[in-house]
Amino acid sequence: MNRRDFHRLGTIVLGGLIKLAVAVPAAAFLLNPLRKPGTAAEADVFEGLVALSQLKVGVPESFGIVRDQVDAWVKYPKEPAGAVWLVRQPEGAEPAVIAYSAECPHLGCAINLADDAKHFICPCHTSAFDLEGKPQNFVPPRPMDRLDVELSKDADPMVRVRFQRFRTLAEEKIPLA
Incomplete structure (x- = not known):
């Protein structure tokens, strides 16, 4: 693996972690009313x-x-x-x-x-x-x-x-x- 492919893979992994860090709390916020008693x-x-x-x-x-x-x-x-x-x-x-x-x-x-x-x-x-x-x-x-x-x-x-x-x-x- 050359240096360019290593940076490309690192960018994809880092971007995926950032998206996951944003998506999990957003999903929890949006689904919260479904968990509350009616x-x-x-x-x-x-x-x-x-x-x-x-x-x-x-x-x-x-x-x-x-x-x-x-x-x-x-x-x-x-x-x-x-x-x-x-x-x-x-x-x-x-x-x-x-x-x-x-x-x-x-x-x-x-x-x-x-x-x-x-x-x-x-x-x-x-x-x-x-x-x-x-x-x-x-x-x-x-x-x-x-x-x-x-x-x-x-x-x-x-x-x-x-x-x-x-x-x-x-x-x-x-x-x-």
Whole structure:
């Protein structure tokens, strides 16, 4: 091997090592979101919203869900994640509180309480629901999505809700992963 071939081979080997040194961390950075746990872990978290004594029986109240959001590589601390409607049931009823997602099962718009406070409406495509979450017209494909609720063991129990999102336009309640 002459000197020129030796330098050519050395340049190729050195170039390959430099490319490898750059490619491995770049690949690890790009594939990192695939290794992170998804929103399924967040779906198991109950959010404390309000004390039970602050809810009036039969009167729906809306509460925002604020949590840390993670979008691939970026973490957004304390961002609005959605909203829920809580309806306290009469004394002795089980469950004591019913929680509904404030996201319309039709196309995901925000569900509001109607002016008469006797039903829910979605202003985007006129979806309507009674206070039990049942559809009042044929626009929504299913009732309002009920969420799991638990009460803390305090003297004045805290209402805690497991907030999650569901696929829109589906006839059954399918959680988003």
